[in-house]
Amino acid sequence: MMNRSWYLVCLVCVSLMLVVHHASSQDSNSDSLSESSFSSGLLSTCYYLGVPYLHSEVWDVHECMTCTCTNGTISCAIETCSSRKYGIFCVEPVRPPGDCCYICPYDVTVRKVKPTIQSNVTTNGHTTLVLAVDVIFRYTSSTTGVIGESLWQLSAWIAPVNPTHSHTIGYTEQVLNDDQASQSYIEGDQFIFRDVVYPFVAPTFNCDEAKVCVELKRGRNAVTTRPFRFSSYPQSSTPLIGCISLCAGRK
Secondary structure (H helix, E strand, O other), X not given: XXXXXXXXXXXXHHHHHHHHHHHHHHHHHHHHHHHHHHHHOOOOOEEEOOEEEOOXXXXXXXXXXXXXXXXXXXXXXXXXXXXXXXXXXXXXXXXXXXXXXXXXXXXXXXXXXXXXXXXXXXXXXXXXXXXXXXXXXXXXXXXXXXXXXXXXXXXXXXXXXXXXXXXXXXXXXXXXXXXXXXXXXXXOOOEEEEEEEEEEEOOOOOHHHEEEEEEEEEOOOXXXXXXXXXXXXXXXXXXXXXXXXXXXXXX
């Protein structure tokens, strides 16, 4: 009886050892398979001029060439500069820093600025002028229109007809609102700033002794998609100033 009991105990032990060994073998095979799959899934590194780049990494060789690493293979794209796309048929094309292609800048030359008074109302010593300012451009082979934001600055002031009579009054550096300052210019089209509001404290002399003057400049913070050149004619240093009698449009 005792021998039979020991026999059963040994049989159970052997069975348990076989189960444990089988489970251990399965775990080992699973680990080996997992490690093998991970190793086979590694993506190769690219080397360009001795510099390593990881899979899917993109780098610029120069302004006109960009390369990509794809699992050890380098592919590069070269940008071509189409004259139709970039409009490089101009006198002085420019290439913005970091760009590949030359482009024609916005090039605007102004010949004259002519203000007119749409309305002139004085109440309790305070005058509000509403102006229309006609801007006359010069056309050459290099001049263009311009599109952007904050393109223009229009200053206004009251000046005496006789310079010795009084000093300049009510100088305002910018009388254009945001929409007017961002008004686009299409070359060849008429260009007028309308409904420009200019308030000031009325001078003590008669309106026929004074005039309202405006000066046009390039906006200090002009935002455009390409360089924006602004000049006056006949000389780039000539102030673009226009004046009109303060009596015009008086009510």
